[in-house]
Amino acid sequence: MRMITALLMGTALTILPSSLFAQEKGGVINVATIGEPPTLDPMASTADLVGIVTQHIFETLYTFDKGWKVTPLLAEALPEISADGKTYTIKLRTGIKFHDNTDMNSEDVVASLNRWTKLASRGKQVAGFIDSITATDPSTVTITLKQPYAPLTSLLAFNNSAAIILPAEKQAEPMTDFIGTGPYMLKERKADQYIQLTRFDGYKSREGAGDGYGGGRHQYLDEIRFVPVPDPNTRVEAAVSGQYDYIDSIPVESYARLQGSSSSEPVMLKPFGYPISVFNTAEGSAKNVEIRRAIRQALNMEDMMAAAFGSTDFYALDGNIYPASFVWSTDAGVAGNYNVADPEAAGAAAKAAGYKGEPIRILTSRQYEFHYKMAQVAAEYLKLAGFTVDLQVVDWATLTQRRADKGLWDIYITHSPFLPEPALIGTLSTSSPGWWDTPERDASVDAFTAEVDPEKRVALWANVQKAIYDDVAFIKIGDFNAVAAKSKKLQGVDPAPWPYFWNASIAK
Incomplete structure (x- = not known):
């Protein structure tokens, strides 16, 4: 399907491609968010804040590249679709590990997609069109539809009410074990204080450079901490002073102040x-x-x-x-x-x-x-x-x-x-x-x-x-x-509606 190359990823801030930086490994960044996420189960919520945090922990079969085309993530390639549009054959990447060091296979994917169609609002949106989801072999999943459904791959790619892949034995509702395949894993959550993510050493990135939410996901940072800062004026002051490395959702009237900051710079998506x-x-x-x-x-x-x-x-x-x-x-x-x-x-x-x-x-x-x-x-x-x-x-x-x-x-x-x-x-x-x-x-x-x-x-x-x-x-x-702010030392962060930090690093 023809997809849209839009202005969504445009920005008023000139940001050089990550490949031009000699990015170094190590360090911790603090990300100021608009508040405490209501859950860390991305299937259970459509809140952007949930997706921003959990996309680092959990992954989907597909995601979106910088041109907003669907691109493979945990799947090996885009699905093979039958001539009648009713059968999607999805080959999975091999050697993918969950944070508990077990291997991902088709049984995990089937269990996860069944949970998604039962629990997630966007999964329920799909459920009525699905005839069956089966594990054809350990690295192949087949989705059979009752009738053609054009948005299927886009819905499988979306990080909001997301079709994340979990271990088959960790499908509890509500979620009790936050075990994904992402580049970072949950270490600690202190309500109203922070959510601490640490590098998952068993992570297997796709090849190549980052491409929007797709491509390579490189783990330069040791830790990412998401800190709730509910008051927008406090977020502005924190941005101007350089208290945080990235500050989400800044009131637009603060744009000029951010331009004058010695520590931070504005990021605008337009x-x-x-x-x-x-x-x-x-x-x-x-x-x-x-x-x-x-x-x-x-x-x-x-x-x-x-x-x-x-x-x-x-x-x-x-x-x-x-x-x-x-x-x-x-x-x-x-x-x-x-x-x-x-x-x-x-x-x-x-x-x-x-x-x-x-x-x-x-x-x-x-x-x-x-x-x-x-x-x-x-x-x-x-x-x-x-x-x-x-x-x-x-x-x-x-x-x-x-x-x-x-x-x-x-x-x-x-x-x-x-x-x-x-x-x-x-x-x-x-x-x-x-x-x-x-x-x-x-x-x-x-x-x-x-x-x-x-x-x-x-x-x-x-x-x-x-x-x-x-x-x-x-x-x-x-x-x-939308206006956000980032530290002038933070590299490899491209403007995005749901900011991500797996390719981010700190200039030494």
């Missing part, structure tokens, strides 16, 4: 992704699609984006889920439904839909400061429309727990990078918090995922976007650039 308001379509006031439409009608996306990002250097108004640089870009469903900003008309529409003043419960977190700022602006516009608003500000781990309960919320604020395959968008899954499940959703998404012809899939994606707008599964607010 465009990075899009913030969204996700609706609970299963229970509560937002179950009513007319109420969801009235809420969308009230909101001023321009004011929300300006409050969150300040300058248009860091954001753009765009109702298309994918921007113009992506082949998936379409304006289907956007006209008349994006940035309407008419609270008075929204109030009348809500009343006509039967709204009687029930609180609209909005979940947000200040660990992503831009989420909180957008939620504040949204709350004011909803109040102007006559809605009663209950703005609940919690830490990110609590938010990810609460959003799993249909009875606790009506809207939650989140964001996503622009993903290379639209089927990776979490809200398309009926099991994802939001629980969007309508006939229009089923018809459009099923047709899109069953089609294997790239050009036909682009047209079918337009139907999916229209269904999202018609059903108001979520509201896209705009496009934004």
Whole structure:
């Protein structure tokens, strides 16, 4: 399938390729994250923070290269796909060891994929299309589908709700043994203090240089420590002072300060992704699609984006889920439904839909400061429309727990990078918090995922976007650039939506 070469990996910071540095082995880096991950089981969570940490411990059969094409990781090569598109034969790399020094084989892969289809939201997304997953021989796995399913390899490659490979005997739910095949292994986790990873000496890297998340994964560092720093202002000060080697998710207004730091430098991904308001379509006031439409009608996306990002250097108004640089870009469903900003008309529409003043419960977190700022602006516009608003500000781990309960919320604020395959968008899954499940959703998404012809899939994606707008599964607010910071001594770290450090080193 033709994949997308997008601007996602672009950066405002000039970074030389890792191959130009004489990287030395040794040292420890400290990475400041937005908080404590709710779990270290990447199957059990769609939180980016979980993926950022656990991608160093666990690996998938495939991953993405720097051009966002699927590339082998634990698999030897891309799958052999039968002419009817229903049989995927996957050859595995040999000599791969888990952190307990046992060898990976096809039985481990089968057990892991079965766990993924049962537990992970994206695995559940695939499960209905799978007829069987079998171990053909010790180094071959065969996946047989009931019908063609084009996104399969992309879903197997994604590090979010990830199809990680675990030892067959360590498939507990919830996970009790954090044993993967990754270049680093878990040594210690102290809640709200740090997660300590150490080099796995038995790791077998792929050949060659790093290529996005693919290619060689070299272990220059002795240790990686992920430290939760929930307050964004504290992360800024830590970046300016050089307290940490990498600082994730920096408020964009600090960009100029970082440019003046003697210790750190800013890293900007442009465009990075899009913030969204996700609706609970299963229970509560937002179950009513007319109420969801009235809420969308009230909101001023321009004011929300300006409050969150300040300058248009860091954001753009765009109702298309994918921007113009992506082949998936379409304006289907956007006209008349994006940035309407008419609270008075929204109030009348809500009343006509039967709204009687029930609180609209909005979940947000200040660990992503831009989420909180957008939620504040949204709350004011909803109040102007006559809605009663209950703005609940919690830490990110609590938010990810609460959003799993249909009875606790009506809207939650989140964001996503622009993903290379639209089927990776979490809200398309009926099991994802939001629980969007309508006939229009089923018809459009099923047709899109069953089609294997790239050009036909682009047209079918337009139907999916229209269904999202018609059903108001979520509201896209705009496009934004993401800012992080890195030490000037840290080498081999390329800008990425989920930063990784297996090819990182410290300049001596």
